[in-house]
Amino acid sequence: MPGTLPAAPQLIALDWGTSSLRAYLLGENGACLAQASGAFGILKVADGGFDATYVRVCESWQRDYGPLPVLASGMIGSRQGWLEAPYVPCPATPAQIAASLASLEASDGARIHIVPGLSCRDAQGVPDVMRGEETQLLGAIGTRDDALWVLPGTHSKWARSRSETLLDFTTYMTGELYAVLCGHSILGRLMPAATRSDAAAFARGVGYGLSTGADLSRKLFSARTLGLFGELPAEGLADYLSGLLLGAEIRDALSRSPAATEIGLIGEPGLCERYGAALEIAGVRAHAVPGDAAARGLWRVAVAAGLV
Amino acid sequence: MPGTLPAAPQLIALDWGTSSLRAYLLGENGACLAQASGAFGILKVADGGFDATYVRVCESWQRDYGPLPVLASGMIGSRQGWLEAPYVPCPATPAQIAASLASLEASDGARIHIVPGLSCRDAQGVPDVMRGEETQLLGAIGTRDDALWVLPGTHSKWARSRSETLLDFTTYMTGELYAVLCGHSILGRLMPAATRSDAAAFARGVGYGLSTGADLSRKLFSARTLGLFGELPAEGLADYLSGLLLGAEIRDALSRSPAATEIGLIGEPGLCERYGAALEIAGVRAHAVPGDAAARGLWRVAVAAGLV
Incomplete structure (x- = not known):
């Protein structure tokens, strides 16, 4: 029932991690018009099944409102995911992240863009990485000069930001x-x-x-x-x-x-x-930080990348 | 063949830990006259089987040279062992340790003495414990004023000694x-x-x-x-x-x-x-430190306790 939406959809945003996939249909200013989720994380999708999973979750949105650009973040961009999106070194701005999207064409003809992870190195030169969290951070950071963030989890991340720039982080x-x-x-x-x-x-x-x-x-x-x-x-x-x-x-x-x-x-x-x-x-x-930070971050990247 | 030993046995020393039991027949000055070992650690001996295990390992020695005093160290003195020998707080001298032996009578009539573990507390008052390692340390420490020891393992211990006194330790x-x-x-x-x-x-x-x-x-x-x-x-x-x-x-x-x-x-x-x-x-x-430190430590405790 496409006519029931309050605004025109502009983007399909996918928060696609290790264990689950959360899909958001976003309209003007990133307003969330609809969402779907399931246990379709990259460790749970059989070999090469990413395209089929995407189609299954998003085909009604693409049919009813498309073609819509698709932007995904998380482990879907890892070496074990759909397409590797190499890490962008910190400090990183939304524009730098948006300039490093990986992209491919799905079987339904839609262009799938994937947000890269971030990397940084500590004083000993030892590398650190995040993938997915950078997008959540972009959905959380405001205009405060200096801010400190924690993303608790299996591998907790602590990140520092200054205005819109992600400065560095540790795991x-x-x-x-x-x-x-x-x-x-x-x-x-x-x-x-x-x-x-x-x-x-x-x-x-x-x-x-x-x-x-x-x-x-x-x-x-x-x-x-x-x-x-x-x-x-x-x-x-x-x-x-x-x-x-x-x-x-x-x-x-x-x-x-x-x-x-x-x-x-x-x-x-x-x-x-x-x-x-x-x-x-x-x-x-x-x-x-209020929930669905990933959806807000995906919108921010989509704006910076000119996808919306 | 009791006549083949170079000196008269004086002590049966048992290094009885979680996974194995090492038994030593010790003579004058702690010289090792014979030894036996097996996978009879306290986690591998069925309920209440400590007496039967002791008898099986030591009965020929007791029969041929006994009755001999028996001194044991290690997890055999823990709450899950044969008889609990409560922890002695650090700093601890050989004499203090020897004064705190637990003891029981085995089914063959022999007196079994058990070396207590040691405890200490850190600056925050949090307790630490060792059991078995204190005896190895007593077999290693000489007359040096200050010494630092490491006992690597599942739970590594670092201990400090001054002359014969065990000062403190951390796990x-x-x-x-x-x-x-x-x-x-x-x-x-x-x-x-x-x-x-x-x-x-x-x-x-x-x-x-x-x-x-x-x-x-x-x-x-x-x-x-x-x-x-x-x-x-x-x-x-x-x-x-x-x-x-x-x-x-x-x-x-x-x-x-x-x-x-x-x-x-x-x-x-x-x-x-x-x-x-x-x-x-x-x-x-x-x-x-040369091997069999536990045997040397058990001898040291036996001397301090007047068992030999």
Whole structure:
């Protein structure tokens, strides 16, 4: 029923990650007119099935309102995705990112444009990368001079921006460490099957993680010993470990941005809430960025690229 | 053939850990007259089977030369072991350790004495523990005023001693982190089935692990990105990760003992060699303590306890 839309569609925006695909039909000023999503992430689509997946998700939009330009971000642009969009080095502006889109023609004749990931190097010259998060960041950054952002997840990203420029970023393997330690280490074996949320244990973990003078591999053993000494209930161990990992991440990240007094959180609401609580313990305010940042970022790139 | 021994047996010493049991028949001055070992660690002995295991391993010695006192160290004294020997707080002398032996009577009438573990607390009051390593340390420490020791393993221990006193120690979950990351994380999935030893990748990992200004959870992601950028061969990724974890451990530990110029390594030769190589990169000399340190430590405790 194309006539029911409040405005003319101008762009199909795809947030296409490892586990899921979120599709947005965007109209004037990036207003979201319709959306669709499914478990069609690049790890879940069989060999070469990206074109068929795109057609299945978007064919009614293209038929009813097309032909529309398509802009995608996320792991779909990785080496394992549909078409590799090489990393753009930081600092990067929306214009630089828009100038580096990869593109291909889908079987329905539509032009598919893919947003590149970003790279940067630390003081030791070691590279870091993001793919998908750069678009979420472009959907979040405003006109503030200097801002600090966290995108919590399996591999958390901390990014700095100045006005519209993404300056640099760092990745922490916090979420993956938490998962493998709970699932496969002695710490996980100490956790009872029936855990409960334990805010005090979480806060204690954050506090110890924030403390200076010890690296993470040393702090981790506290999750073993505090239980052994009866100073932490087994039911709270998972929350303690979560807090410990977040605290260590936050300490490291804040040491790189000592002037930061407020941080924008971008991501899944439950995870952002945990980070917000940990940041509060660290004495830093955090605000959650409204959802669908990727859709807003895709619109921004589309404008910069002249697609809309 | 009891008559073939060069000296009269005086003690049965048991190094009884999580995965294995090493039994030593010790004579005058702790000379090792015979030994036996097997995969009878406390996790491998069925419920309550400690007495039967002891009898099976030691009955010929007790029959031929007994009754002999028995002294055991390691996880056999833990809550999951034969009899719990509560932790003695650091600093601890051999005499204090010997004064805190737990003991029980075995089914063959022999008195079994068990060496306690040690505990200490860091500046934040968080407890740390060792069990078994204290006995290895007692078998290694000489009369040097100040010494620093490393016992590499699943949970590596760094300990400081002054003369015969064990001052304090810290635990790093390095070995377990390496195992769970190789076995269950994205880093492990990037490692090809056929790996090869890669000294250059190991050294590079050590160097980055030693570098300041980043916590471990951030450094870990370099094992992902260096391969992605073609700056580290996939076959060397396991060695890079191993070096990275060792480097981070060594940096943290040396920051607590900045005056250390030489370190004693106690443990499995292959692992000690890896730590020695990493310490050399950190500019610190290391010497390997001869094997069977636990047997020498058990003798030292037996002397202090008046058992021999």
